[in-house]
Amino acid sequence: MTDFAKTRAFFDLPEGIIYLDGNSLGPLPSAVPVRLDHVMRLEWGEMVITGWNRAGWIDMPRRVGDRIARLIGAAPGTVVVGDTLSIKVYQALASALDLRPDRRKIVSDSGNFPTDLYMAEGLIRSLDRGHELSLSAPENLEAAIDEDTAALLVTEVDYRTGRRHDMARLIAKAHQKGALVIWDLAHSAGAFPVDVSGLGADFAVGCTYKYLNAGPGAPAFIYVAPELADRVTPALSGWMGHEAPFAFDLDYRAGHGIDRMRVGTPPILQIAALDAALDVWDEVDLADVRAQSVALSERFIAGVEAACPDLTLASPRDPARRGSQVAFRFEHGYAAMQAMIARGVIGDFRAPDIMRFGITPLYVGADEIDRAVGILAEIMATRAWDEPAYHRREAVT
């Protein structure tokens, strides 16, 4: 049984804050500054260039990848970390189109996070071979997969509403039609149990700054199914994906398996931060996290619905169809969220009217949920959101 008092002690939470935005950026694990100080002063500072060997920097993308593999149901040696999620989407998609040269369709849905769609657009435009990005409403996604579909590009959990796709069904349908599946785990990894190999995903990608708490701009990860890993020819064929990077050959020869998804020199400080942030998972059962997330989400929804009649649930009511966030619609949602932040409850806002609340049992408990409901109820009752200062938009919303 996961001890959530213990996991909570893993984090340095800001004093007096109720943090319901772990779906966007996880808080600081106290192990991270300690680890980075070590990496900077005792590895980079003392070993300098020899750190690549002596501190094992060169293998970190794979070693840390293995730690993530365990959280997403992947075998060791099938995940590497590096770059950003946008780049990893591009790699997976380029590989998928390459493996299905006679098909022209990339199927996705309007609930996907925009950068996935943008990267697909850019790839299609570069290739200039008549591919098409076919977007449907999330509920029609399964029906959109057909014999011309090269790849299904799907983010499991909608970044606005928290709506969760039925991945087993989608993958089965895609495979039945001969399409490959790219499963974006941005809002899944660390939020609930994931089984990429059990469900037979072809590619999976994700970021580590949300539920994996690795900090702003933390590296992404990519999984390639073992049976495909040696068959893909990387579009982004950087030296770290070469079979022998330090032979400095003039010609590219793809490395073995997942190693060929590495591109450039890995960002060691950010990967070390990720590595330290992952320590908490050694003590955690993701099934417990999921159960607790559902319990806290149900509590939050019930509380808000009882106290705030002007807010409408934007998330699916069935917890099985939600990720680990809860969203409400409110016309003045932006200002209401600013009012909450001013009162120490941090969630966030997505246009046009969605207030998002991340439910993260590792460091949020029933007490915080109840207090957050109370503060939101007071803001709504007193129309505290109707304060001009709360309507001024910031760069990042």
Place this chain on the structure above:
Amino acid sequence: MTDFAKTRAFFDLPEGIIYLDGNSLGPLPSAVPVRLDHVMRLEWGEMVITGWNRAGWIDMPRRVGDRIARLIGAAPGTVVVGDTLSIKVYQALASALDLRPDRRKIVSDSGNFPTDLYMAEGLIRSLDRGHELSLSAPENLEAAIDEDTAALLVTEVDYRTGRRHDMARLIAKAHQKGALVIWDLAHSAGAFPVDVSGLGADFAVGCTYKYLNAGPGAPAFIYVAPELADRVTPALSGWMGHEAPFAFDLDYRAGHGIDRMRVGTPPILQIAALDAALDVWDEVDLADVRAQSVALSERFIAGVEAACPDLTLASPRDPARRGSQVAFRFEHGYAAMQAMIARGVIGDFRAPDIMRFGITPLYVGADEIDRAVGILAEIMATRAWDEPAYHRREAVT
């Protein structure tokens, strides 16, 4: 006049070490751990998600890009940081091919760093439109540029020998033939004065972990000439390069100017490390750095040639044709370098027989150069390299 005693004090050099490998990985600036501790504890830790606005994380790629712009002769607003050099090469090259749709040749030379060539190979293969990577010997590069050349992809300084291209000539020839120039500054930025806008480069890319001392896997940068910046359509069209990332539109609309070269969520910890590492340049005149680098290099060459007859200079003898490193060939160079490292002089080795020594006046002076020569002379005189332990190869050489 640059005060090199002052710049040296900026770094935390390992005790008892003479560090001649700043051309591969610069040493730790003592400002970096202090800054990162601040970013982790007081920004990420205290502000969490609000750091994107309150700590200005969202603009860091451009703000830090402006600091690099000053070092490479670029105007403010023409450089952004992020990703890896491999990715930035890909972006520049894809843009160049896009701007020269009727041309089929990418011209480069065999002295280019392999990842530049690998990324070009991958792009050519993806596009599948009959492009060709035409590689010549470095001395024949200028002659290879012709009317079918879309892009000249050139790393100014050879990573093995330190041979420096005459960029003014190459750029003039490329432009005369209607080709675009991608100037890789990996071994140039921070090593000597660079003037990308004065010489009219179309694109410039570089890394920041060498002469800019920003740490292992520090982010790369990219410059796009202002007259081209609004005309390129990014191949890697990530959300951070969108005109309005936080509008979360379903369609990509490229941002203005250099912003469209941003891709995914920026690695804030690594960019903050870079920002802190750049502080030293506020007190430095790059012309002084160059003059001192030449003086120290000449001193090193003269010392080694006088004391070590078995070593052959692999770098050009004319300092004007060298970057800021000196290379010698020696059959047992790998072992000899291991012997040097065991005696506290850190340089590195590149197959098959090149011993590389980075000359970095910010933290290396005449005294270290003389001591390094003395240690190398002793190793050669006593055949200390003939020790089996020094012949065992490590992962990174």
